Amino acid sequence: MGTTTGITNVLRGLALAALATTRGVVSAKPCQVPVVTAMLFEAEDALLTGTRVETSLAGYTGSGYVAGFDEGTDKITFSIPSNATKLYDLTIRYAGIYGEKRTSVVLNSGANTEVLFPATEAFTSVSAGQVLLNEGTNTLEIVNNWGWYLVDSITLTPAAPRAAHNINTALVNPAADTTAQALYRYLRSIYGKKILSGQQDLSWANYIATQTGKTPALVAVDLIDYSPSRVERGTTSTAVEDAITHHNRGGIVSVLWHWNAPTGLYDTEENKWWSGFYTRATDFDVAATMAAGPTNANYTLLIRDIDAIAVQLKRLRDAGVPVLWRPLHEAEGAWFWWGAKGPEACKQLYGLLYERLVGYHKLNNLVWVWNSIAADWYPGDATVDILSADVYAQGNGPMSVQYDQLIKLGVDKKLIAAAEVGAAPLPSQLQAYETHWLWFCVWGDTFINNAEWNSPAVLKEVYEHDYVLTLDEIQGWRTAS
Ligand SMILES: *[C@@H]1O[C@H](CO)[C@@H](O)[C@H](O)[C@H]1NC(C)=O
Ligand SMILES: *[C@@H]1O[C@H](CO)[C@@H](O)[C@H](O)[C@H]1NC(C)=O
Ligand SMILES: [Ca+2]
Numbered sequence: 258m259g260t261t262t263g264i265t266n267v268l269r270g271l272a273l274a275a276l277a278t279t280r281g282v283v284s285a286k287p288c289q290v291p292v293v294t295a296m297l298f299e300a301e302d303a304l305l306t307g308t309r310v311e312t313s314l315a316g317y318t319g320s321g322y323v324a325g326f327d328e329g330t331d332k333i334t335f336s337i338p339s340n341a342t343k344l345y346d347l348t349i350r351y352a353g354i355y356g357e358k359r360t361s362v363v364l365n366s367g368a369n370t371e372v373l374f375p376a377t378e379a380f381t382s383v384s385a386g387q388v389l390l391n392e393g394t395n396t397l398e399i400v401n402n403w404g405w406y407l408v409d410s411i412t413l414t415p416a417a418p419r420a421a422h423n424i425n426t427a428l429v430n431p432a433a434d435t436t437a438q439a440l441y442r443y444l445r446s447i448y449g450k451k452i453l454s455g456q457q458d459l460s461w462a463n464y465i466a467t468q469t470g471k472t473p474a475l476v477a478v479d480l481i482d483y484s485p486s487r488v489e490r491g492t493t494s495t496a497v498e499d500a501i502t503h504h505n506r507g508g509i510v511s512v513l514w515h516w517n518a519p520t521g522l523y524d525t526e527e528n529k530w531w532s533g534f535y536t537r538a539t540d541f542d543v544a545a546t547m548a549a550g551p552t553n554a555n556y557t558l559l560i561r562d563i564d565a566i567a568v569q570l571k572r573l574r575d576a577g578v579p580v581l582w583r584p585l586h587e588a589e590g591a592w593f594w595w596g597a598k599g600p601e602a603c604k605q606l607y608g609l610l611y612e613r614l615v616g617y618h619k620l621n622n623l624v625w626v627w628n629s630i631a632a633d634w635y636p637g638d639a640t641v642d643i644l645s646a647d648v649y650a651q652g653n654g655p656m657s658v659q660y661d662q663l664i665k666l667g668v669d670k671k672l673i674a675a676a677e678v679g680a681a682p683l684p685s686q687l688q689a690y691e692t693h694w695l696w697f698c699v700w701g702d703t704f705i706n707n708a709e710w711n712s713p714a715v716l717k718e719v720y721e722h723d724y725v726l727t728l729d730e731i732q733g734w735r736t737a738s
Contacts (some may be wrong), residue, residue: 259345259626261691263668264566266368272450272668275291275678280511283287288408290673292417292558293639294414295412295413295414296337296345296412296413296414297334297410297411297412298337298410298411298412298413299318299319299320299323299409299410300322300323300333300335300399300408300409300410300411301319301320301322301323302319302320302334302667303323303333303334303335303340304333304334304335304336304467305323305327305333306330306331306333306334306658307328307330307331307332307401307425308323308324308325308326308331308333309323309324309325309327310322310323310324310625311324311407312324314352314354314379314380314407315618316352316380317380317409318350318409318410319409319410322352322380322407322408322409322410323407323408323409324407324689326400326401326404326405326406326408326460327401327404327405327406329401330400330401330432331400331401331404331405332398332399332400332401332479333398333399333408333413334396334397334398334693335396335397336395336396337393337395337396337397337400337401337413338393338395338701339390339391339392339393340392340721341390341392341397342364342389342390342391342392343389343390343391343415344387344388344389344390344414344415344416344689344690344691345387345388345389345413345414345415345416346384346386346387346414346415346416346418346605347362347384347385347386347387347388347397347411347412347413348382348383348384348385348411348412348414349362349372349374349382349383349385349408349410350354350380350381350382350408350409350410350411351374351380351381351382351383351407351408351409352377352378352379352380352381352405352406352407352409353375353376353377353406354376354377354378354383354407354561354642355376355378355405355406356376356405357373357374357375357412358373358374358402358403358404358405359371359372359373359402359403359407359409360372360396360399360401360403360406361398361399361400361401361402361650362376362385362386362388362397362399362400363392363397363398363652364388364389364395364396364397364398365391365395365396365397365452366396366442366656367652367653367654368387368650368651368652368653368655368683368686369400369650369651369654370385370650370654370657370658371402371423371648371649371650371658372385372658373385373630374406378549379410380407383660384661384662385411385658386533386656386657386658386659386660386661387416387655387658387661387690388413388659389686389689389690390413391734393662397411399411401654403607415471415654419614419691419692419693420669422448422449422669422693423668424445424448424669424670424671424672425642425670425671425672426445427441428441428624428640429625429638429639429640429641430615430621430623430625430640432615432619433621433622433623433624434579434621434622434630435572435622436577436578436579436622436735437579437580437622439734439735439736439737440509440579440624440734440735441578442679442737443731443734443735443737444643444654444672445672446694447528447614447695448572448672448693448695448736449693451475451698451724451726452684452687452693452694452695452696452724452725452726453463453474453475453509453697453725453726453731454471454473454474454475454681454696454697454719454720454725454726454727455473455474455475455476455477455499455509455511455535455697455698456475456476456477456698456699456701457472457477457478457479457699457700457701457705458476458478458479458499458702459476459478459479459499459500459502459503459676460701461699461701461705461706462503463701464477464705465705465716465720468716468717469717469719469720469721469722470720470730471727471729472727472728472729473505473508473511473719473727473728474508474509474510474673474696474726474727474728474731475508475510475511475581475645475696475698475731476499476500476503476508476509477510477511477512477513477515477581477583477676477677477698478496478497478499478500478510478511478512478513479496479512479514479515479571480494480496480512480513480514480515480685481494481496481514481515481516481517481534481611481698481706482494482496482568482622483496483565483566483568483569484514484515484516484517484534484562484565484566485517485519485558485561485565485574486517486518486519486520486522486530486533486562487517487531488565488717490531492531494524496512496569497569497572497573497681498643500573500578500580501572501576501578504573504576504578505731506728507728507733507734508580508731509581509696509731509734510573510578510580510707511580511581511583511626511676511696511698512570512573512580512581513583513584513586513676514593515583515593515633516534516562516584516585516594517530517531517533517552518533518534518539518541518594519538519555519558519559519561519562520555520558521539521541521542522538522539522541523538523540523681527629534593534594534629535592535593535594536591536592536593536594536596536597536606537592537636539594540715541555541594542555542598543594543597543602543603544547544596544598544599544601544602544608545598547602547605547606548602552663559606559609560613563609563610563613564613567618567620568612568615569623570582570614570618570620571618571620573622574620574622574641578622579622579623579624580622580623580624580625581624581626581643581674582623582624582625583626583627583628583645584610585603585606585607585610585628586605586628586647586676586677587628587629587647588600588603588628588629588634589625589629589631589634590616591636593648596629596634600631600633600634600655603634604634604635604636604637607627607636607640608636608640611625611636611640612636623649624642624643625640625641625642625643626641626642626643626644626645626674626676627641627643627645628647628676629646630646630647630659630662630663632666635666638667638670638671641667641671642671642672643671643672643673643674643695644661644663644666644667644671644673644674645663645673645674645676646659646663646675646677647675647676647677647678648675648677648678648679649677649678649679649680649700650679651679651680651709651710652680652681653680653681653682653683653686653711654680654682654686655682655683655686655687655689655692656675656678656682656692656694657688657690657692657725659675659695660673660692660693672695673693673694673695673696674694674695674696674698675694675696675697675698676696677698677699677700678697678698678700678704679699679700679704679710680699680704680710680714680715681697681699681711681716681719682694682697683715683718683719684694684719684722684723684724685722686719687724688724699711707724
C-alpha cells in the first residue's frame with residue numbers, strides 16, 4: 258500500500274484565488290474588484306491514498322504531480338470549499354505517458370464518472386464534465402480505474418448555463434418515411450425537457466414493470482442472432498417479434514447489432530464462435546476487406562450479412578416500426594472487430610451499411626444513431642441523425658462528461674442519447690447538471706437486475722419521476738405534431 262500525506266487543499270484553493278492573478282485564473286472587469294473565475298488545486302497537495310508525489314517529468318505546476326496509480330483503491334482526494342450549491346466545469350491536468358487510460362472521478366462519495374485520458378507525452382488538460390458542489394466542504398476523488406497516468410492538478414470553473422440547442426429539423430435520409438419522420442419530430446419535441454426511459458430486451462422491460470409498476474418508453478433489441486455466421490450454427494431469435502410487440506403497445510424501438518464476423522471465427526475453447534463479434538475471437542480484417550473492394554470474397558460476405566439484416570429491418574418496416582438504428586456500436590473501443598483496425602475502415606464500413614440499407618434496400622424507416630465520441634471516428638453529418646454513448650459507471654450519475662463531448666462533436670445540432678448504460682441516471686442529477694440525454698437504456702442481465710448498479714429504490718425513483726417518460730406517458734407520439 259502507498260503513502261498518505263495529510264495536507265488538505267482547502268486553504269490552498271482559497272489562497273489560490275488570492276494569488277490567482279499570477280496564474281491567469283482571475284478576470285478583472287474594469288473598475289471592479291477582481292472576480293474569481295476558477296479554482297486550481299494541485300494534486301500533490303491533496304490527500305493521497307496508494308499514490309505518491311513525483312517530480313521527474315518536467316512541465317508540472319506547483320511542486321510536483323501524483324503518480325503510482327496501479328491498484329483499484331489508489332486515489333487522490335481533494336477537499337473543495339463552496340459557498341453555495343453551484344455547478345462547475347472540471348478539468349484535469351494529466352500526462353498519459355503510458356498510453357490511453359481511463360480514470361474515475363467521484364464527487365462526495367456519489368456517482369462515479371469515467372473520464373478518458375488520451376495518450377500524451379506531456380502534461381495536458383482534459384475536460385472532465387461538471388461537478389455540482391454543495392455548500393460547505395466537498396470531496397472530489399480521482400480513483401485508479403485503469404490506472405497508469407500522472408495527475409498534476411484540477412481546475413474548477415463556474416459552469417455557464419447550457420446554451421439553447423440547435424437541432425436539425427430533418428432526418429439525414431431525404432426519403433425517410435412518415436413513421437421515421439413522426440418519431441424524429443416527437444424526439445425533437447421532448448429534447449431538453451424530458452428523458453425517455455429505456456431498457457435492453459423486452460423481457461427486462463417487463464421485469465421493470467413488475468419492479469416499479471411502470472414500463473420503459475423505449476425497448477432496445479439486438480439483431481446478433483440473425484448474423485449469418487451464427488444462423489448457420491443454429492441460432493434463432495425473436496428480437497424482431499419483441500420489437501413489434503413493444504411498438505404495438507405504443508413504445509419506441511431501438512435496434513443494435515452485435516455483428517458476428519462473417520468469417521475467420523477462431524471457435525476455440527477461449528473464443529467460441531458465438532463470441533465472434535469480439536476482436537479477440539476472429540481474424541476477420543475489416544481494413545483489408547474494405548480496401549480490397551467489391552470483387553473480394555470477404556467483401557461479398559459483408560454484403561451477404563448486411564442483406565440478411567435488411568430482411569429483418571424490412572419486417573419492422575412492414576409492421577410500421579420506425580427504428581432507432583445503432584450499428585457498429587462502441588467502435589472506438591476496438592474490442593469489436595469493426596473497430597479493431599482504426600477509424601478509417603470503420604467509417605468506410607458504416608458508409609457501406611448506409612448505402613446498402615438506404616440506397617439499395619430503400620429502408621426509409623431508420624433513424625441513424627452513431628455511438629462513438631471521438632471526432633476521428635465520426636462518419637459525418639450526412640449519415641448520422643443522433644449521437645450516442647455507452648456509459649458503464651456506477652452511482653446513477655448524469656454522465657456529463659460524455660454528454661458535453663457529444664455536444665461538441667455534433668455542434669449541438671444532433672440529438673444525444675445514452676444508448677447503453679449500466680446505471681440508470683438519477684433524474685434530479687440530470688436536471689441539476691442540464692445533461693439533456695434524450696433517452697437512457699440500461700443493459701440487461703447483470704446490470705438492471707443488480708443492486709450495485711440499480712438498486713430497487715433508485716429504479717423506483719427514476720421510473721416515478723416527472724422528468725422521466727414511461728410507456729404510459731408517450732402514448733400517441735406517432736401522431737403528435
Ligand atoms: C466565499 O465567501 C467568502 C466570504 O463571503 C468570500 O470571501 C470568498 O471569496 C467566497 N469564495 C468563493 C469560492 O466564492
Ligand atoms: C477472408 O478473411 C479470412 C478471415 O480473416 C481470411 O483468412 C481470408 O484470407 C480472407 N480472404 C480474402 C479473399 O481476403
Ligand atoms: Ca502539480
